[in-house]
Amino acid sequence: xxxxxxxxxxxxxxxxxxxxxxxxxxxxxxxxxxxxxxxxxxxxxxxxxxxxxxxxxxxxxxxxxxxxxxxxxxxxxxxxxxxxxxxxxxxxxxxxxxxxxxxxxxxxxxxxxxxxxxxxxxxxxxxxxxxxxxxxxxxxxxxxxxxxxxxxxxxxxxxxxxxxxxxxxxxxxxxxxxxxxxxxxxxxxxxxxxxxxxxxxxxxxxxxxxxxxxxxxxxxxxxxxxxxxxxxxxxxxxxxxxxxxxxxxxxxxxxxxxxxxxxxxxxxxxxxxxxxxxxxxxxxxxxxxxxxxxxxxxxxxxx
Amino acid sequence: xxxxxxxxxxxxxxxxxxxxxxxxxxxxxxxxxxxxxxxxxxxxxxxxxxxxxxxxxxxxxxxxxxxxxxxxxxxxxxxxxxxxxxxxxxxxxxxxxxxxxxxxxxxxxxxxxxxxxxxxxxxxxxxxxxxxxxxxxxxxxxxxxxxxxxxxxxxxxxxxxxxxxxxxxxxxxxxxxxxxxxxxxxxxxxxxxxxxxxxxxxxxxxxxxxxxxxxxxxxxxxxxxxxxxxxxxxxxxxxxxxxxxxxxxxxxxxxxxxxxxxxxxxxxxxxxxxxxxxxxxxxxxxxxxxxxxxxxxxxxxxx
Numbered sequence: 001x002x003x004x005x006x007x008x009x010x011x012x013x014x015x016x017x018x019x020x021x022x023x024x025x026x027x028x029x030x031x032x033x034x035x036x037x038x039x040x041x042x043x044x045x046x047x048x049x050x051x052x053x054x055x056x057x058x059x060x061x062x063x064x065x066x067x068x069x070x071x072x073x074x075x076x077x078x079x080x081x082x083x084x085x086x087x088x089x090x091x092x093x094x095x096x097x098x099x100x101x102x103x104x105x106x107x108x109x110x111x112x113x114x115x116x117x118x119x120x121x122x123x124x125x126x127x128x129x130x131x132x133x134x135x136x137x138x139x140x141x142x143x144x145x146x147x148x149x150x151x152x153x154x155x156x157x158x159x160x161x162x163x164x165x166x167x168x169x170x171x172x173x174x175x176x177x178x179x180x181x182x183x184x185x186x187x188x189x190x191x192x193x194x195x196x197x198x199x200x201x202x203x204x205x206x207x208x209x210x211x212x213x214x215x216x217x218x219x220x221x222x223x224x225x226x227x228x229x230x231x232x233x234x235x236x237x238x239x240x241x242x243x244x245x246x247x248x249x250x251x252x253x254x255x256x257x258x259x260x261x262x263x264x265x266x267x268x269x270x271x272x273x274x275x276x277x278x279x280x281x282x283x284x285x286x287x288x289x290x291x292x293x294x295x296x297x298x299x300x301x302x303x
Numbered sequence: 304x305x306x307x308x309x310x311x312x313x314x315x316x317x318x319x320x321x322x323x324x325x326x327x328x329x330x331x332x333x334x335x336x337x338x339x340x341x342x343x344x345x346x347x348x349x350x351x352x353x354x355x356x357x358x359x360x361x362x363x364x365x366x367x368x369x370x371x372x373x374x375x376x377x378x379x380x381x382x383x384x385x386x387x388x389x390x391x392x393x394x395x396x397x398x399x400x401x402x403x404x405x406x407x408x409x410x411x412x413x414x415x416x417x418x419x420x421x422x423x424x425x426x427x428x429x430x431x432x433x434x435x436x437x438x439x440x441x442x443x444x445x446x447x448x449x450x451x452x453x454x455x456x457x458x459x460x461x462x463x464x465x466x467x468x469x470x471x472x473x474x475x476x477x478x479x480x481x482x483x484x485x486x487x488x489x490x491x492x493x494x495x496x497x498x499x500x501x502x503x504x505x506x507x508x509x510x511x512x513x514x515x516x517x518x519x520x521x522x523x524x525x526x527x528x529x530x531x532x533x534x535x536x537x538x539x540x541x542x543x544x545x546x547x548x549x550x551x552x553x554x555x556x557x558x559x560x561x562x563x564x565x566x567x568x569x570x571x572x573x574x575x576x577x578x579x580x581x582x583x584x585x586x587x588x589x590x591x592x593x594x595x596x597x598x599x600x601x602x603x604x605x606x
Contacts, residue, residue: 001404008430014404015396018411021424025391034426036391039342048441050395050431088328088339092353092395092439093318101304101317108321121324123337127311128353131434136395138351138441 030214031151032081032199033141043148045141047078053096053133057176064106065113066176067135072114072122074201075139077180077244081199082150083189084143086120086182091137094130107135118182147189149248154196154215158249158276161258164268166204166243167232174229175242184268185246192258197248203241206297209283211247218281221274221295224288238285238295249276333517334454335384335502336444346451348444350381356399356436360479367409368416369479370438375417375425377504378442380483380547384502385453386492387446389423389485394440397433410438421485450492452551457499457518461552461579464561467571469507469546470535477532478545487571488549495561500551506544509600512586514550521584524577524598527591541588541598552579 003011016029026035026043033047051074053059057067072089079086091111093104108122115122120139163184169175180199188194198211204226212219221238228237245268250258255272262270274286284292306314319332329338329346336350352374356362360370375392382389394414396407411425418425423442466487472478483502491497501514507529515522524541531540548571553561558575565573577589587595 003398003402003404003407004400006404011398011404011407011430014408015411015428015430018408018415019425020415020419021426022422025424025426028424028426029428031427034391034393036424036426044391044443046391046393046426046441046443048393048395048427048429048439050397050429050433050437050439052397052431052433054434055432088337088347088349090337090349090351090441092351092441094353094355094437095306095314097307099306101306101309101314104306104314105317105321108318112321112323116323119325121328121331121339122322123324123328123331123339123349124334124351125318125332126351126353126439127314127318128355129358130353130355130437131357134353134397134433134437136351136353136429136439138349138393138395140347140349140443 027150032078035082035148038142041145042142043145045079045082045084045143046138047075048136048138049074050134050136059133062176064103065110068107068110069114070176071135071137072111073178073180074244075137076118076182077199079139079141080180080182080185081197081246082143083147083185083194083197084141086118086139086141088140089115089120089122089137091122091125091135093125093127094134095127096130096132099133149194149197151196151198151211152214154211154217154249154276156217156276156278157252158195159252159255159272160219160249160274160276162227162245162247162271162273164245165227165229166200166245167229167237167240169240169242172229178244180244181246181268184266191261192250192254195249195251197246200243200245200247201241203239204247205238205295207247209297212283216279218277218279219274219283220277221285223285225271225273227269227271330453335381338385338451341445344448345445346448348382348385348387348446349441350378351439351441352377353437353439362436365479367406368413371410371413372417373479374438374440375414376481376483377547378440379421379485380502382442382444383483383485383488384500384549385446386450386488386497386500387444389421389442389444391443392418392423392425392440394425394428394438396428396430397437398430399433399435402436452497452500454499454501454514455517457514457520457552457579459520459579459581460555461498462555462558462575463522463552463577463579465530465548465550465574465576467548468530468532469503469548470532470540470543472543472545481547483547484549484571487569494564495553495557498552498554500549503546503548503550504544506542507550508541508598510550512600515586519582521580521582522577522586523580524588526588528574528576530572530574
């Protein structure tokens with residue numbers, strides 16, 4: 001059976017069945033990071049992201065430094081989506097024949113620039129021959145046990161928030177230059193309880209679907225509230241992906257205070273886009289007319 | 304400038320120059336694992352290894368389970384080479400078009416089998432589209448601070464030991480089925496002080512060269528003492544690589560006791576193959592005639 005016939009998430013489910021995890025594991029496959037036990041009041045986080053020339057970036061179109069920046073930034077975004085603090089990274093590099101040292105040095109410059117913005121140390125790696133330039137970054141981080149935010153903890157009545165603006169990330173080149181919302185979400189978490197969170201890599205409709213499924217809830221997104229990047233259509237904001245903004249839920253009782261605080265303190269912006277409802281209502285988009293339509297997962301699919 | 308003109312180790316040196324590491328990092332690029340601070344009496348270890356179809360294995364020739372086994376085993380060998388204990392792994396999978404689910408399930412079966420032998424939990428991963436089947440495993444582990452063994456700690460007069468037998472690992476298929484010497488080295492380390500260690504992935508001559516360079520020492524290898532796998536020539540045992548045995552140094556005062564203990568307790572075998580000498584003597588091979596020749600690095604080179 002070809003992978004195309006089960007799809008990315010069908011494949012992950014089938015692979016997960018082969019695996020048995022031991023004690024100490026808090027979360028394995030199925031969230032933005034794996035979570036396992038650390039020192040008494042902390043959890044460790046571990047996440048990996050593989051980027052390949054022609055799939056996630058194009059050598060020649062993207063600057064080498066942008067490729068390196070993105071390669072680490074996507075993992076920092078995953079750590080942010082758990083409420084955590086990124087710490088150490090290792091980098092596997094697959095290098096095609098004839099690749100220049102300058103290209104790879106540029107990629108490492110970008111990695112280091114990203115690492116410098118968030119206190120990460122790049123501590124090691126592997127370099128091998130590959131048919132196409134391949135970069136796999138694994139990022140290790142930590143989170144206070146009381147501050148861990150899972151995909152699966154959304155509750156009915158929670159309000160849905162998203163950082164920044166959505167849509168057109170690939171067309172505009174923002175997918176290569178984005179700033180992961182690590183500091184923003186730590187600042188929010190210092191002041192407000194977060195219930196559930198995911199980063200927007202596949203697209204709002206897909207990623208909200210993942211969060212709702214993991215939490216066994218439904219959600220309503222207000223079409224008029226979705227914050228669009230300049231020039232982005234609603235469809236693009238809902239489905240295109242590679243935004244690397246954070247989507248999270250917080251208790252309704254905190255909604256007004258959070259919105260007010262964010263308006264003064266959060267430069268990237270924070271928008272309430274909807275709410276969590278019972279699972280039987282599904283995940284829907286509500287238009288200003290009051291009409292609701294099912295919000296189908298339509299983001300980027302690898303297979 | 305093409306990567307081929309600087310070579311793998313020249314490239315790594317140039318990339319390392321782009322990187323600044325922060326506090327908490329004990330060892331970054333240049334050993335089998337990165338080492339950073341953990342709980343009071345422990346260090347954390349992190350290592351990644353990328354395997355690509357056609358370079359490290361061949362789909363169709365290697366069984367899927369063997370590919371998965373090897374993908375994790377090479378990283379377990381790296382943790383072993385620091386004296387450590389493997390704990391958690393994440394797996395990035397690059398999947399070519401038309402790849403079957405059964406192949407990937409088989410790979411995960413092999414990963415889990417290897418994980419089961421050493422108490423590792425596979426806790427997460429990433430799956431992306433790739434031109435060729437690509438598996439990158441990152442392994443997290445730990446080591447007591449007093450038990451960390453670096454490449455760079457060999458001392459003049461140390462005796463050189465190697466586990467198992469060397470040579471012909473690729474030809475015989477052993478590179479797909481080997482057992483990393485994690486338990487063996489923990490058992491040795493429980494009883495004897497180890498000074499420096501490296502795992503034999505590139506070949507004895509190359510890897511001993513790395514250890515000697517990192518430790519700023521020379522070494523003499525007794526040609527007659529090198530333990531050869533069945534049918535392997537001396538040249539093959541010295542240069543072919545993919546053995547994934549451990550090469551380590553221990554104080555001469557311990558040599559007899561270690562050899563005696565190993566003869567009774569270590570099923571994989573342990574052989575004293577030479578000794579550490581001052582750097583000015585270089586790394587040489589001594590034939591039974593007493594004649595010495597320079598032991599040139601001649602193992603597998605990616606570029």
